[in-house]
Amino acid sequence: MSRWAVLPAELDPRVRQLVVRLRRLKDHSGLSLRQLAARTGYSPKSWERYLGGRSLPPREAVEALARALDEDPTRLLALHEVANEAWGSRRAETAMPTEPEILSSEVTDANGSRSPGRSLHVALVAGAVALVLALSTAVLLVMRMSGEEHRPPSIPLAATAPSAPASPSRSTPPYTCRLERIDGRWYAGISPTRGAILANGHAGPDVAEAQCLLRRAGISPGNIDGIFGPVTEDAVKREQRRAGLVVDGIIGPHTWKALRR
The missing domain is CATH 1.10.260.40 (lambda repressor-like DNA-binding domains)
Known part of the structure; x- marks a missing residue:
């Protein structure tokens, strides 16, 4: 080994x-x-x-x-x-590389050494991008200076009308479990999926469906909020252990089958 x-x-x-x-x-x-x-x-x-x-x-x-x-x-x-x-x-x-290095993909010259063509190409592209950014900045600066010359005088802050209160931030959409057995399988009325891959960090109706089915099985996943967090992950592992599956906390086709039976 x-x-x-x-x-x-x-x-x-x-x-x-x-x-x-x-x-x-x-x-x-x-x-x-x-x-x-x-x-x-x-x-x-x-x-x-x-x-x-x-x-x-x-x-x-x-x-x-x-x-x-x-x-x-x-x-x-x-x-x-x-x-x-x-x-x-x-x-x-x-800034770690993720591109695969395919076999025989290196470019070599007649002497067998690596060709600098790739480095030169990267340098040229970087220079071109820098030039475009510099020109864009200069154009925006000229437009701003030109616009300020013709801008009407600003209204004093005290004379402006009070701004409307900010609307409260949206909370996570509520989910309601409507358990129903169809063709020998349990559904919670949120998502019909039987193969979506879910893991810690995912969110949405598929997660809420799994949370409802975990609660139906007598295992608490926490709130039915559609957010796959540590509590839901722990509940998934308990269900996988009880069903004799691989205990990895990831919901796949086999775990969905256990939840819906």
Whole structure:
């Protein structure tokens, strides 16, 4: 079994869960990184980054790994969806690469060294963008200065009419559970889905439907507010444990089947 390096401490738990699952599948297969690259079409360096938690594998890479190892991709893709959402929230801070490195994708010159063409292209694009921004700023400044010359004198603040009070912010839409058994399955009258992938952080009518069905099963998901939070996640795990399913707190087709029966 491979001896993996410790994952970065700052790695989001949802991304960590995906990486750990991919590591276990790779170890169980007995394949080396080169063999895994040959089967999936993604280079050994790419898989080294993905399995080291330094870069998020694209959805296509996860599907390719599942096919190469004869693994059902459903759960892997559910984990990837949650991890991708967590990764996107930190992309601006970390600036870590997410593009796959396809095998034989590097451009080399006649001597076998890397071509600087890509770096030059990036520099030219960045320069063009900077020039456009500078010109746009100059045009806006001229328009503002021109407009101020013809602007009528402003009315004193004291003479203005009082502003209307701000309307209260919208709260989460209320959901009402209307439980009904149709064709041997339970429905709460909010969403008819039987396969939506839901996890901590999701929100909407599908989540509210699941919360109603959890409450019907005698497990409290908290408020029926359509927000998948820690309390709802804990309730999902309890239902998965009782139904003999994989306990991961993620609602997929199997968990929906258990909730609706």
